Amino acid sequence: MVEAERRLLANALLDFSNQRFVLLSEACIPLFNFSTVYSYLVNSKHNFVESYDLEGAVGRGRYSKKMAPIVEIKEWRKGSQWFEMDRDLAIEVIADKIYFSVFHDFCNGKCYADEHYIPTFVTKKFGETNSNRTLTFVDWAKGGPHPTKYTRNDVTKDFLMKLRNDKSCEYNGKKNQICHLFARKFTSHALDRLLRIAPKLMQFNL
Numbered sequence: 460m461v462e463a464e465r466r467l468l469a470n471a472l473l474d475f476s477n478q479r480f481v482l483l484s485e486a487c488i489p490l491f492n493f494s495t496v497y498s499y500l501v502n503s504k505h506n507f508v509e510s511y512d513l514e515g516a517v518g519r520g521r522y523s524k525k526m527a528p529i530v531e532i533k534e535w536r537k538g539s540q541w542f543e544m545d546r547d548l549a550i551e552v553i554a555d556k557i558y559f560s561v562f563h564d565f566c567n568g569k570c571y572a573d574e575h576y577i578p579t580f581v582t583k584k585f586g587e588t589n590s591n592r593t594l595t596f597v598d599w600a601k602g603g604p605h606p607t608k609y610t611r612n613d614v615t616k617d618f619l620m621k622l623r624n625d626k627s628c629e630y631n632g633k634k635n636q637i638c639h640l641f642a643r644k645f646t647s648h649a650l651d652r653l654l655r656i657a658p659k660l661m662q663f664n665l
Contacts, residue, residue: 461577465553487643489641500543503631508589509541510578511538512535534579539574543593552580597643608645609649622642
């Protein structure tokens with residue numbers, strides 16, 4: 460997965476007009492129109508790579524002592540693979556050989572590199588430019604290895620409004636009501652209702 464992410468970044472970097480890079484899945488949807496998303500990203504002073512220290516089996520429990528001294532247990536981080544980063548950080552990610560090699564060799568079995576490599580690498584090397592949060596909303600409240608799936612019946616105007624205004628966060632040093640630009644995990648069966656509701660709600664003509 461990490462190799463695939465790095466290849467995607469490398470190919471996107473070939474276009475010099477690309478200044479911001481967002482990783483989404485086929486189950487993601489935008490929560491705002493393009494002009495809002497674009498403005499939010501290009502005017503941000505930070506990258507959006509979720510990164511946090513988590514004790515227990517799915518956090519520090521995935522760390523291998525063989526990663527030391529390049530990566531110590533206190534530097535081990537977990538986060539969503541759905542990131543957003545600027546061009547400078549994207550270049551650093553694809554240029555990295557030291558940390559990538561450590562993860563390639565020792566993050567296996569119960570360790571999922573896509574949840575740990577970029578969060579750990581970014582926090583250790585470029586933490587001052589990172590917001591430590593993701594722009595993609597995911598609901599893990601039900602527990603288990605997979606997040607909540609949303610089907611056609613879940614898609615309502617009120618539900619989408621809730622996702623657009625679900626919390627308060629920091630953006631460029633100030634409190635902001637827009638914290639997520641995207642959301643997942645939506646099934647293909649939700650598409651017809653999304654296409655009916657989204658244009659008016661999100662003002663896609665702007």
